[in-house]
Amino acid sequence: MTNTRLRTRLIRRGDRHPSLDDLLASVRAHHPAADPELLHRAHSEAARWHQGQLRRSGAPMVTHCVAVAVIVANCGMPPEVVCAALLHDLEDTPCPPERIAELFGQYIADLVQAIPTAPLDPSPSDSARAVPGGAPSFEAALLAIRLADRLHNMRTIAFVSQNTRYRKARETADVFAPLANAAGLHHVSRELRDLASAVLRGPTVSYAVTGRTLALLTLLLPSRHRSRWQEEWTADLAAHDTRRTRTRYTLRVLWHTPRLSMTLRRSAGKEQAW
Numbered sequence: 637m638t639n640t641r642l643r644t645r646l647i648r649r650g651d652r653h654p655s656l657d658d659l660l661a662s663v664r665a666h667h668p669a670a671d672p673e674l675l676h677r678a679h680s681e682a683a684r685w686h687q688g689q690l691r692r693s694g695a696p697m698v699t700h701c702v703a704v705a706v707i708v709a710n711c712g713m714p715p716e717v718v719c720a721a722l723l724h725d726l727e728d729t730p731c732p733p734e735r736i737a738e739l740f741g742q743y744i745a746d747l748v749q750a751i752p753t754a755p756l757d758p759s760p761s762d763s764a765r766a767v768p769g770g771a772p773s774f775e776a777a778l779l780a781i782r783l784a785d786r787l788h789n790m791r792t793i794a795f796v797s798q799n800t801r802y803r804k805a806r807e808t809a810d811v812f813a814p815l816a817n818a819a820g821l822h823h824v825s826r827e828l829r830d831l832a833s834a835v836l837r838g839p840t841v842s843y844a845v846t847g848r849t850l851a852l853l854t855l856l857l858p859s860r861h862r863s864r865w866q867e868e869w870t871a872d873l874a875a876h877d878t879r880r881t882r883t884r885y886t887l888r889v890l891w892h893t894p895r896l897s898m899t900l901r902r903s904a905g906k907e908q909a910w
Contacts, residue, residue, distance in 0.1 A: 653702075670715045674740070686698045723740075756812075794870040795867075
């Protein structure tokens with residue numbers, strides 16, 4: 637396996653539904669004095685308005701919000717920008733825009749409102765507004781959230797249609813990856829290019845067949861674990877670029893799934909006993 641494929645696979649494996657604790661740890665790594673209360677409140681607000689919403693993978697929508705916020709935090713953005721990342725998809729909910737300003741202040745509300753229509757521009761404009769407490773500019777903060785949103789969507793792109801995958805991958809390679817590089821977010825740019833290239837190499841019939849097989853295998857697992865394992869298996873499958881290696885991977889999953897199912901059900905039984 638090449639270094640690029642190995643790195644991409646490890647990044648994906650480490651991105652399995654990060655928790656609020658993971659997010660707080662990422663923020664503290666760059667901003668040790670950050671008040672966690674802001675992020676606790678933002679997470680609760682996002683969970684409230686996204687309740688019942690699911691991604692195409694079957695995972696709760698709020699897991700995407702947390703994942704995007706973790707990427708933003710790992711870029712070194714201040715807590716206010718991370719907070720806006722947690723709330724970045726509220727436009728698709730009944731949440732009143734004024735509520736965000738009341739709960740989190742006008743700066744965060746402006747960020748959240750601007751995210752859907754913000755131009756993709758790596759260079760700050762003459763009217764760039766500063767983040768409270770210093771840099772980056774308002775525009776740089778928006779760009780970081782847009783890039784993080786695209787990065788997590790690319791990590792889970794296997795769950796959308798083939799045509800959409802190709803269109804998003806082409807846009808990612810042509811627009812988002814160069815922008816990330818121009819903005820100095822080189823690690824984001826590299827992963828965006830890797831993920832886009834994996835899609836643009838072209839889907840094969842064997843990929844579709846093995847992908848459907850993996851989806852069917854999740855039916856052997858307890859229902860609450862299915863979305864997590866389907867996302868993990870599908871992401872790992874995408875790291876294999878030949879028909880032979882994809883088939884071998886699918887056969888390994890097929891061989892181990894019954895034992896995994898027994899382990900998960902046994903664990904669930906122990907939890908109930910407690």
